[in-house]
Amino acid sequence: MTELAPPEQRPVTGIMLRIAAATVFSLMAAMVKIGSDYGLHTIEMIFWRFAFALPPILVWIALRPGFSIIKTKRPRAHLWRALIGLVAMGCSYYSITLLPLAEATTISFAAPVFATLLSAVFLMETVGWHRWGAVVAGFVGVLVVMQPQNATLPLNGLIVALVAAFGVACVIVTIRQISKTERAMTTVFWFTLIAALVTGFIVPFYGTNHDWLGWAIMFAIAVLGGTAQLLLTASLRVAPVVVVAPFDYIQLLWAVGLGWLIWSDVPTIMTGCGAAIIIASGLYTLFRERRRSKQPVRPVIV
Numbered sequence: 001m002t003e004l005a006p007p008e009q010r011p012v013t014g015i016m017l018r019i020a021a022a023t024v025f026s027l028m029a030a031m032v033k034i035g036s037d038y039g040l041h042t043i044e045m046i047f048w049r050f051a052f053a054l055p056p057i058l059v060w061i062a063l064r065p066g067f068s069i070i071k072t073k074r075p076r077a078h079l080w081r082a083l084i085g086l087v088a089m090g091c092s093y094y095s096i097t098l099l100p101l102a103e104a105t106t107i108s109f110a111a112p113v114f115a116t117l118l119s120a121v122f123l124m125e126t127v128g129w130h131r132w133g134a135v136v137a138g139f140v141g142v143l144v145v146m147q148p149q150n151a152t153l154p155l156n157g158l159i160v161a162l163v164a165a166f167g168v169a170c171v172i173v174t175i176r177q178i179s180k181t182e183r184a185m186t187t188v189f190w191f192t193l194i195a196a197l198v199t200g201f202i203v204p205f206y207g208t209n210h211d212w213l214g215w216a217i218m219f220a221i222a223v224l225g226g227t228a229q230l231l232l233t234a235s236l237r238v239a240p241v242v243v244v245a246p247f248d249y250i251q252l253l254w255a256v257g258l259g260w261l262i263w264s265d266v267p268t269i270m271t272g273c274g275a276a277i278i279i280a281s282g283l284y285t286l287f288r289e290r291r292r293s294k295q296p297v298r299p300v301i302v
Contacts, residue, residue, distance in 0.1 A: 009238065011238075011239045011244075013239070014235045014238045014243060017231050017232075017235035018231075018232065018239075018244040018245070019250055021228050021231035021232040021235060022254065024227050025224075025225075025251055026251050026255055028224035028225050028228060029096050029105065029258075030101065030262065031217060031221045031224060032045060032096045033262075033263075035214075035217045035218065038213070039208075039214070040210070041206040041207070042093045042094045043199060043202055043207075044206060044207050044208075045093060045218055046090055046195070046199050048222055049221055050195045050199065051222075053192055054193065056226070057192055061189065069183060069185055070186060071186075072186055074182060077182075078178070078182075078191070078194070079194060081175065081178060081191060082191045082194035082195055082198075083198070084171055084174065085167070085171045086198060088163075089195075091160050091164035092161075095107070095108075098154055098160060098161075099158070099161060100265040101255040101258055101259035101263070102255045102256045102259050102271060104157070104255075105251055106145050106255075106274060107145060107161040107164075108161065108168070109248075109249070109275075109279065110139075110142050111166075111169045112138075112285055112286070113135050113138030113142075113281055113282065114169030115172040115173055116131055117135055117169075119173055130284070130288050134281045134282075134285045137280065137284075138285075140277055141274045141276075143274075144270055144277060184233075249282075252275055
């Protein structure tokens with residue numbers, strides 16, 4: 001397969017796209033919490049997230065690369081990626097309904113820390129003491145946010161948020177393997193289709209009748225989620241990941257602001273300290289990864 005020439009690098013444009021992606025992801029998280037407050041079940045919100053996304057993906061494939069792109073020699077890998085991604089998304093959505101937005105967002109940033117650990121165990125990647133130190137620091141940051149000695153946050157919400165972060169890490173590691181032989185659009189198609197089918201079997205047991213506002217909330221979640229993913233992917237096409245990835249942490253600022261504005265939630269000092277440790281750990285891991293390998297990083301669809 002002939003490799004495409006790398007696109008023109010426009011770092012400022014990439015940064016702006018990444019900031020936009022972080023903003024839209026934060027708005028989606030807020031809509032999930034609003035939907036939960038309105039009485040929407042997590043399973044419903046996830047199902048319609050994929051159901052609304054599938055038709056545009058099919059149209060895009062038909063108009064651009066063609067349906068031959070959905071052919072795969074690794075169906076089991078796609079099934080595993082879809083199932084683990086679905087569990088991660090379900091736990092992420094559910095944690096948002098249980099925790100303040102800032103705390104749920106902060107714990108989600110532990111995913112790169114888990115990914116480093118999984119890469120060492122399952123991919124047999126060499127992890128030096130610098131990155132192991134970042135892993136330990138990341139876990140310390142998570143413990144600071146959780147405050148196990150005070151139990152100021154619901155334990156079930158904290159556990160679900162950690163499972164979500166671990167699930168995202170599993171997705172990151174899986175995509176590293178799948179991306180060696182599969183195109184990004186192939187992975188997106190199978191993830192969306194499998195997730196829609198699986199949740200489609202479950203949603204009748206949880207779905208209820210909704211008024212126009214309930215449907216509007218679920219449609220907004222789907223549109224915001226899809227838009228954020230497109231913006232994230234676009235940012236990686238015009239700028240190196242080491243330039244744009246640090247701006248993901250703007251999500252935390254939005255989470256604090258939206259949590260205060262809508263639910264009057266004010267993060268504790270411990271949450272702020274833990275967030276600072278996790279962010280520092282993530283940034284250090286990112287830069288060490290960049291120094292270790294100069295290979296381009298594909299966008300992660302989660």
